[in-house]
Amino acid sequence: MKAKFLTQLEHFFDPEHKKTKHYAKELKTVLRKLKKKERELTDALEQTADQELAKLYQTELEIIRIQRKKGLDILQAIRKDRQKNR
Numbered sequence: 001m002k003a004k005f006l007t008q009l010e011h012f013f014d015p016e017h018k019k020t021k022h023y024a025k026e027l028k029t030v031l032r033k034l035k036k037k038e039r040e041l042t043d044a045l046e047q048t049a050d051q052e053l054a055k056l057y058q059t060e061l062e063i064i065r066i067q068r069k070k071g072l073d074i075l076q077a078i079r080k081d082r083q084k085n086r
Contacts, residue, residue, distance in 0.1 A: 024078045027071055034068045
């Protein structure tokens with residue numbers, strides 16, 4: 001009981017823990033925005049008939065998917081590190 005409380009206090013006063021928690025929170029908001037943009041581009045891609053515009057949408061969509069994947073990998077690493085330090 002006391003050990004758990006002490007680790008909670010340690011996390012509370014640890015500036016590195018606060019920094020990673022804030023970073024994870026900001027990363028989540030960016031990932032949500034990227035997901036929304038991905039959905040919008042997917043819808044626009046399905047509705048367009050112009051080949052050049054469709055190609056442009058497709059390249060933007062690929063870039064967003066790669067960015068989201070990198071962000072999700074980083075977020076998973078942060079969560080695993082947080083679980084390991086508990």
